[in-house]
Structure formats: C-alpha cells, structure tokens
Amino acid sequence: MKPISATEAVAAIEAGTLTSEALVRSCLERIAERDPVVKAWVYLHPENAVKQAKAADAAKGGLLRGVPIAVKDIIDTYDMPTGHNSPIFEGKVPFGDAACVALCRTANAVIMGKTVTTEFANRHAGPTTNPHNPSHSPGGSSSGSAAAVADGHVPLGFGTQTGGSVIRPAAYCGVIGYKPTYGDFSRVGIKMQCHSVDTLGLMARTMPDIALFRGAVLKLPPVPINQDLAAPRIGFCRTPIWGDASADTQALLEATAKKLSAKGASVVDVEFAPEFADILADHGAITGFESFRNYADERLRNPGKLSPEITAVLKRGGAVTLERYVAAQRKSVAFKAHIDSMFDNVDVLLTPSAPGEAPEGLLETGDPRFNSIWTLSGNPCVTLPAGTGAKGLPLGVQLVGLRHDDERILSIAAWVAARL
Amino acid sequence: MKPISATEAVAAIEAGTLTSEALVRSCLERIAERDPVVKAWVYLHPENAVKQAKAADAAKGGLLRGVPIAVKDIIDTYDMPTGHNSPIFEGKVPFGDAACVALCRTANAVIMGKTVTTEFANRHAGPTTNPHNPSHSPGGSSSGSAAAVADGHVPLGFGTQTGGSVIRPAAYCGVIGYKPTYGDFSRVGIKMQCHSVDTLGLMARTMPDIALFRGAVLKLPPVPINQDLAAPRIGFCRTPIWGDASADTQALLEATAKKLSAKGASVVDVEFAPEFADILADHGAITGFESFRNYADERLRNPGKLSPEITAVLKRGGAVTLERYVAAQRKSVAFKAHIDSMFDNVDVLLTPSAPGEAPEGLLETGDPRFNSIWTLSGNPCVTLPAGTGAKGLPLGVQLVGLRHDDERILSIAAWVAARL
Numbered sequence: 146m147k148p149i150s151a152t153e154a155v156a157a158i159e160a161g162t163l164t165s166e167a168l169v170r171s172c173l174e175r176i177a178e179r180d181p182v183v184k185a186w187v188y189l190h191p192e193n194a195v196k197q198a199k200a201a202d203a204a205k206g207g208l209l210r211g212v213p214i215a216v217k218d219i220i221d222t223y224d225m226p227t228g229h230n231s232p233i234f235e236g237k238v239p240f241g242d243a244a245c246v247a248l249c250r251t252a253n254a255v256i257m258g259k260t261v262t263t264e265f266a267n268r269h270a271g272p273t274t275n276p277h278n279p280s281h282s283p284g285g286s287s288s289g290s291a292a293a294v295a296d297g298h299v300p301l302g303f304g305t306q307t308g309g310s311v312i313r314p315a316a317y318c319g320v321i322g323y324k325p326t327y328g329d330f331s332r333v334g335i336k337m338q339c340h341s342v343d344t345l346g347l348m349a350r351t352m353p354d355i356a357l358f359r360g361a362v363l364k365l366p367p368v369p370i371n372q373d374l375a376a377p378r379i380g381f382c383r384t385p386i387w388g389d390a391s392a393d394t395q396a397l398l399e400a401t402a403k404k405l406s407a408k409g410a411s412v413v414d415v416e417f418a419p420e421f422a423d424i425l426a427d428h429g430a431i432t433g434f435e436s437f438r439n440y441a442d443e444r445l446r447n448p449g450k451l452s453p454e455i456t457a458v459l460k461r462g463g464a465v466t467l468e469r470y471v472a473a474q475r476k477s478v479a480f481k482a483h484i485d486s487m488f489d490n491v492d493v494l495l496t497p498s499a500p501g502e503a504p505e506g507l508l509e510t511g512d513p514r515f516n517s518i519w520t521l522s523g524n525p526c527v528t529l530p531a532g533t534g535a536k537g538l539p540l541g542v543q544l545v546g547l548r549h550d551d552e553r554i555l556s557i558a559a560w561v562a563a564r565l
Numbered sequence: 566m567k568p569i570s571a572t573e574a575v576a577a578i579e580a581g582t583l584t585s586e587a588l589v590r591s592c593l594e595r596i597a598e599r600d601p602v603v604k605a606w607v608y609l610h611p612e613n614a615v616k617q618a619k620a621a622d623a624a625k626g627g628l629l630r631g632v633p634i635a636v637k638d639i640i641d642t643y644d645m646p647t648g649h650n651s652p653i654f655e656g657k658v659p660f661g662d663a664a665c666v667a668l669c670r671t672a673n674a675v676i677m678g679k680t681v682t683t684e685f686a687n688r689h690a691g692p693t694t695n696p697h698n699p700s701h702s703p704g705g706s707s708s709g710s711a712a713a714v715a716d717g718h719v720p721l722g723f724g725t726q727t728g729g730s731v732i733r734p735a736a737y738c739g740v741i742g743y744k745p746t747y748g749d750f751s752r753v754g755i756k757m758q759c760h761s762v763d764t765l766g767l768m769a770r771t772m773p774d775i776a777l778f779r780g781a782v783l784k785l786p787p788v789p790i791n792q793d794l795a796a797p798r799i800g801f802c803r804t805p806i807w808g809d810a811s812a813d814t815q816a817l818l819e820a821t822a823k824k825l826s827a828k829g830a831s832v833v834d835v836e837f838a839p840e841f842a843d844i845l846a847d848h849g850a851i852t853g854f855e856s857f858r859n860y861a862d863e864r865l866r867n868p869g870k871l872s873p874e875i876t877a878v879l880k881r882g883g884a885v886t887l888e889r890y891v892a893a894q895r896k897s898v899a900f901k902a903h904i905d906s907m908f909d910n911v912d913v914l915l916t917p918s919a920p921g922e923a924p925e926g927l928l929e930t931g932d933p934r935f936n937s938i939w940t941l942s943g944n945p946c947v948t949l950p951a952g953t954g955a956k957g958l959p960l961g962v963q964l965v966g967l968r969h970d971d972e973r974i975l976s977i978a979a980w981v982a983a984r985l
Contacts, residue, residue: 364861
C-alpha cells in the first residue's frame with residue numbers, strides 16, 4: 146500500500162474503504178523494511194499499535210481516526226518508555242501521556258511508537274539517518290519524526306523546537322514542518338528545555354494534514370486550508386546571517402521569490418533593524434541560562450550519564466549572568482514587536498529553512514540559526530520542500546507568519562506549495 | 566528550640582554552634598506536636614530528613630546548608646511521592662527532582678517532605694488548617710507550605726502561583742510570600758497548570774531568608790537585602806476590584822500608605838487605564854484555555870478521579886475559544902507594558918494581598934483575584950504580614966515591583982517590613 150495522507154486515510158476509514166488496522170499493518174511493513182537503514186524509531190510495539198488500530202476501527206469519528214502518529218521521544222506516553230536518548234531515562238515509562246498525545250488519542254489516533262531524538266533534544270545525535278541518503282544526517286533534534294514521515298512510515302509526527310528542531314529536520318528530510326505560534330500548543334508532559342522558547346511542532350507531507358493535525362492538538366474543529374486565497378504580499382527576509390546560507394540555498398530563495406512574484410504575489414525585501422542584528426546571541430543567552438538550571442537534577446545526580454556535548458552546552462549556559470539573561474528577555478520583547486510591525490505591510494515572510502542540505506555524517510545535525518531567530522520571536526513557521534541542492538538532498542523554504550495568525554499562514558503555505 | 570530563620574541557621578551551622586541534625590530534629594518535634602491540628606504535611610519521612618541533615622553537617626558550605634525546606638506536593642522529588650492531592654498520582658514517585666529541588670540539594674538543603682496542595686493546585690482543598698485558627702482555611706493552593714512556615718515547622722517553603730496560590734496563603738497564614746518575575750525560576754518538574762502564568766514562589770518568615778532562598782533557586786550568589794535604601798516612591802494601586810476588599814483590608818492599606826508616607830516614602834495613587842478594568846477576565850481566558858488542554862490525559866483516562874470542582878473548572882476552560890484566548894494573550898502583552906509604564910514614576914506598587922482574612926471553614930481557600938492580576942502581568946510580588954483583621958487572623962499587604970527588578974523589590978519590601 147502506497148503511503149497516503151492522514152486526511153485521505155480518515156476519509157477512507159470513515160467511508161469504510163479502508164481500516165485503520167490495514168493502514169497500520171501497512172505502515173509497520175514499511176517500517177520493517179526501511180528502518181534497519183533509516184533508524185527512525187526507538188520504541189515500537191506492533192501488537193499495541195494494531196490493538197489501537199482495531200479500537201479506532203470499532204470506534205466512531207475522531208479527527209484523526211485510525212491514523213498512526215510518530216511521537217518524539219522527549220514526549221511522555223503512558224504505555225511506552227520515554228527515553229530522551231539518555232541513559233538516565235532509558236526504559237522509564239511515565240505515569241501519563243503528554244497532553245498532545247492524549248489529545249490525539251481523544252481524536253482516535255494510533256500512537257505508533259517513539260521516534261529518535263538527540264539527547265534531551267540537544268546536540269548529541271541518535272542513530273537516525275536521512276532517508277534520502279543514509280550517510281547524511283536527518284537533522285535534529287526531532288530526527289526520527291522527520292525521517293519517519295519523510296520515508297512513509299507514518300503520515301504524521303510530533304517534533305519540538307527550542308532552536309531549530311522541527312523546521313530544520315523537516316527541511317533536511319523533505320517534509321512539511323510546522324512550528325505554531327509560541328504558547329498555542331500544550332507542553333504538558335514534554336521535557337522542558339527552555340520555557341521561553343520551547344514549542345511543540347508538527348510534521349506531515351501535505352498542508353491539509355498539517356491543518357487536520359493542528360485541529361486535534363488544539364482540540365478544536367480544524368480550520369481547513371483556504372484554497373481561494375488571493376496572492377499574498379511576501380516579505381523576503383534574508384536575515385542577518387544570509388551570508389551563512391549555501392549558494393544553492395541562496396539561489397533557491399531568490400528563485401522562489403521570483404517564481405511567486407510571477408504567480409501574482411508581491412515581493413518586497415524586509416530587513417531587521419540594526420539593533421536586532423545580533424538577536425541570535427539573545428536566543429543563546431536565554432536558552433543557556435534556562436537550560437543550565439533546568440538540568441539541575443541530571444547534573445547533580447547523574448553527571449556521568451550526560452554526554453560531553455550536553456555537558457559543554459550546559460556549562461556554557463551556566464556562565465550566562467542573570468543580568469545578561471534579563472537583557473535578552475527584554476530584547477526579545479522588543480524583537481517580537483519589531484517582527485510584528487513587519488506584518489503591517491506583508492502577509493508572510495520568506496526566509497531559508499536551513500543553511501543548506503543536510504550535513505554529511507551522523508554526528509552533526511546541522512545549524513539551527515535560521516530557525517532559532519523565529520523560535521525566539523514566537524512566530525508561526527512552515528517549511529516546505531522546495532527542490533534539492535548540489536548533493537541531491539532536499540532543500541526547504543521557510544514561511545513565517547504573524548503571531549497568533551496561524552490559520553492564515555497555513556493557507557498561505559498551501560498557496561505557495563501549490564506554486565513551487 | 567525556638568524556630569529560627571534559615572539565615573541564622575546557616576550561620577550557626579557554619580560557625581559550629583548548631584548542627585543541621587539538631588535543627589531538623591527540632592523541626593520534626595515541632596511537626597509531631599502541631600501537625601495533628603495543622604495538617605500541613607502529606608509526606609514526611611523523619612529518618613530520611615535526619616539522614617540528609619547528617620550529610621549536610623558532614624558537607625562543607627552551601628547557601629542553604631542544613632536548612633529544612635517544605636516542598637509543595639505538585640513539585641517532583643525523586644525520593645518521595647508527588648501526589649498532587651489527586652488519587653491519580655497518589656503514592657507515585659517521580660523519576661527525578663524538580664529543578665528547584667535539585668538546586669536546593671546542590672545548596673546542601675534538607676528536603677524535609679511534601680506539603681499539602683489543593684488538588685492539582687486548583688480549588689479542591691486539602692486538610693490543612695490555618696495555624697492561627699484551625700477552623701479557618703490556610704488559603705490555597707500552596708496551603709501546606711504556608712502553614713508549615715507560619716507554624717515554625719521549617720523556615721522555608723516552596724509554593725506555586727497560577728492565580729493567587731503563593732501570595733494569598735502566605736498572607737492568610739501571616740508569613741512572607743514572594744512570587745518572582747515570571748520566568749526567572751525554573752519550572753522543570755513542577756506540574757504545569759498554565760504555562761503563560763505558572764510561577765514558582767517562596768515562603769519564609771524574614772526578608773533576608775527570601776533573598777537567601779532566591780539565591781539558591783537561581784544558583785547565583787544571593788544579593789543581600791539593601792539595608793540603606795532611600796525611602797521609596799510608592800504607587801498606591803487599589804485595582805479595579807478594590808470594592809471587593811473587606812473594610813479592614815481597605816483600612817489596613819490606607820493606614821499603611823499613611824504610615825509609610827510618615828516614614829519618608831512618597832505615596833501617589835495609581836490606577837489601571839480603563840481598557841484594563843476587566844483584565845481578570847483575560848487571566849481567566851488564558852488559564853481556562855490552557856488548563857483544559859493541559860489536563861487532557863487526566864480527563865481521558867481518569868475522569869472519575871477528578872473532583873467535581875476541577876471537573877467544572879476544566880469544563881468552563883474548554884468553552885474558551887481560540888479567538889478569545891488569542892485576544893487575551895494580546896491584551897496581556899499590552900497590560901504588561903501598561904504596568905511597566907507605572908514604574909516610570911514609582912518604585913513599588915502597594916496593593917492588597919487578599920480581600921481579607923482567611924475564610925472560615927476548609928472547603929473554600931479564598932479569593933485569588935488580588936493576585937491573579939499580577940500573575941498575569943508577571944511582576945514580582947511580595948506579601949508582608951501587616952497585623953490582623955476583625956477575626957484576629959493575619960492580614961497582608963502586597964508590594965509589586967518592576968519586572969526583572971526583583972532585587973530592588975526585595976530590598977523595598979524589607980524597608981517596608983521594618984516600618985510596619
């Protein structure tokens with residue numbers, strides 16, 4: 146059975162032309178075939194998945210009825226371990242589900258299993274490979290969910306983003322990634338890295354699937370993609386780190402701006418005011434100050450079980466002073482207002498999803514900076530697959546919307562996706 | 566042994582004139598004597614406490630060396646259950662400590678035990694009584710920590726505030742409560758009610774103890790209280806719900822303003838701009854929208870184990886639309902800026918800690934609205950004991966500082982406390 150979208154699956158299950166059991170068994174076959182190479186999953190219990198599928202078939206309705214979902218392994222599940230890719234948590238089963246998981250179960254989804262994360266959603270990589278080329282990274286930290294959705298294991302996956310952990314792996318793996326406005330999605334049961342920026346995100350292969358998945362996580366009737374949208378006003382935002390994007394990424398963004406302009410969009414250049422040229426340093430100060438304290442228990446009781454990478458990250462965070470942290474918090478408030486003001490004249494910002502293709506090797510998961518800017522600002526972001534780079538690996542373009550205007554950015558993203 | 570402050574205890578332990586073991590045994594005796602009436606503690610393991618005390622005696626240094634601390638029972642501890650006053654979590658021992666607990670252990674504190682919370686820090690009350698009169702509520706949701714500190718069981722206690730859960734019980738029990746600027750203290754390992762407002766807070770009997778405790782939780786050298794502070798500029802902020810304060814509370818605030826003016830402070834009246842007269846409705850919309858989703862797992866898998874009170878609260882929250890939530894979030898941003906602007910002309914706001922004395926009976930923990938305003942705004946708050954009301958129970962006055970300027974508000978609070 147060819148991979149289908151969640152939207153198609155729900156419709157077919159409701160129509161009686163497909164069963165969740167058949168869908169889930171087909172996904173399990175795909176995983177059995179592919180995961181020895183892709184290594185997206187850290188926990189899978191096929192009998193439990195099939196049991197949930199049978200229950201979904203027997204049930205009535207539900208926004209995600211019968212659809213299997215991948216859950217990043219820093220998100221709690223009451224019936225599966227949540228290991229955080231850390232020996233400290235290996236094999237430990239939480240007392241309850243994260244709210245986002247429970248909301249999907251409420252929508253009659255099938256919680257398929259747990260996908261590989263970097264250690265504590267930080268830098269130390271897991272074994273997952275890029276489905277397009279196993280000698281390349283899938284990106285991180287939501288490595289497994291991005292790879293699983295890209296490779297057709299499941300139609301939907303949860304990721305989380307503190308720096309660039311949803312948008313970047315989605316771009317590297319060639320799927321759609323959506324980071325909602327900061328604060329809209331519940332974070333209960335998701336290991337907190339940095340409360341000021343942590344954001345639950347979604348991965349799928351189609352924009353209607355993103356809208357459907359969002360509805361379930363918000364426990365609201367999904368707002369369908371507006372298919373009759375007028376051509377948007379686009380602000381082309383190269384960002385202060387444009388020079389760090391690869392030549393093919395720069396060319397892709399320039400070409401995308403031209404192509405969308407030719408399709409009727411207006412495109413203007415927008416730039417950060419000079420005082421925000423170093424806004425990434427403020428993201429670093431906030432995440433550093435918070436994460437050092439957030440891992441107080443692991444540092445005190447299990448320092449030997451933390452990787453050298455996270456140990457170094459936390460140590461740097463511990464050097465951030467309270468004064469520096471406060472200055473960064475105040476600047477982030479001003480930055481949010483600055484970005485808001487850009488939307489007086491445009492509907493969406495166009496910007497790179499990542500500096501380039503996925504890096505070679507599995508030790509480095511790539512540079513999150515094109516994402517961290519927008520994690521700090523709290524704006525909703527969508528990455529769309531947009532061709533391939535010099536090595537034949539996926540490249541993405543990132544669309545950034547006004548905060549709290551997520552329904553609009555999803556429709557704009559669909560408009561753009563149809564014209565790429 | 567008479568109850569002593571944490572600051573005195575650390576000094577005596579460092580000087581060798583007191584041992585943590587003696588202090589902890591003395592506290593355990595006090596608890597054994599008083600807790601049959603006060604019922605502040607839900608979990609206590611005297612041998613474990615004494616063991617920690619002996620370790621603190623054997624150790625060197627630490628900001629809180631040897632000091633026993635009360636921990637509200639929605640805050641994780643690796644060596645004690647964290648029950649949330651809910652049958653869903655009864656007896657369950659988390660995998661790790663909350664960051665704030667680990668930071669206290671890092672500072673060589675003794676984690677004395679777990680104190681009674683209302684169910685999930687919401688409305689369904691626990692058994693704790695007001696130490697000043699057992700037929701009255703201690704307030705909530707941090708009932709046990711407030712009562713334990715007030716009654717001399719321990720010098721320090723952790724509470725949390727989503728509405729009025731630190732400042733109100735502290736005021737009702739006659740101790741100092743401190744809610745820091747939103748975001749400064751780590752919330753890892755604390756059950757999330759509403760991420761937009763949840764704040765970890767501290768309770769103690771002296772201002773130097775609050776400053777010391779804060780240093781440990783921030784893992785920073787504590788900034789001592791400035792004892793040479795010039796008389797502050799005070800903004801007397803009656804708030805839009807002034808009419809709901811009892812006559813004795815209104816009289817107390819008016820008298821406090823006069824008294825501090827006589828001591829050299831300048832006092833001016835400050836008022837919310839008219840568009841923020843209903844800001845409490847926005848606090849309600851935000852907490853309602855978030856908490857409904859945050860308890861998705863409990864609602865799905867254990868609805869019968871939720872009290873009628875929280876079931877009703879969550880149901881009301883579920884009726885808040887996304888549009889209403891977003892409007893409230895946007896308004897809270899404007900409200901924060903509005904409150905910030907008040908500090909152009911004053912150093913501190915003076916406002917009630919609660920509408921009046923602790924309510925009679927144990928079913929109702931009192932009205933949080935004089936606190937919810939400032940939980941939404943994110944400003945640092947201190948409640949100081951300031952005499953008694955008509956029924957002989959404690960009354961407090963609340964001081965509100967500029968966001969991110971906590972060291973200043975603590976020194977101002979000490980200035981005020983010395984003159985009440």
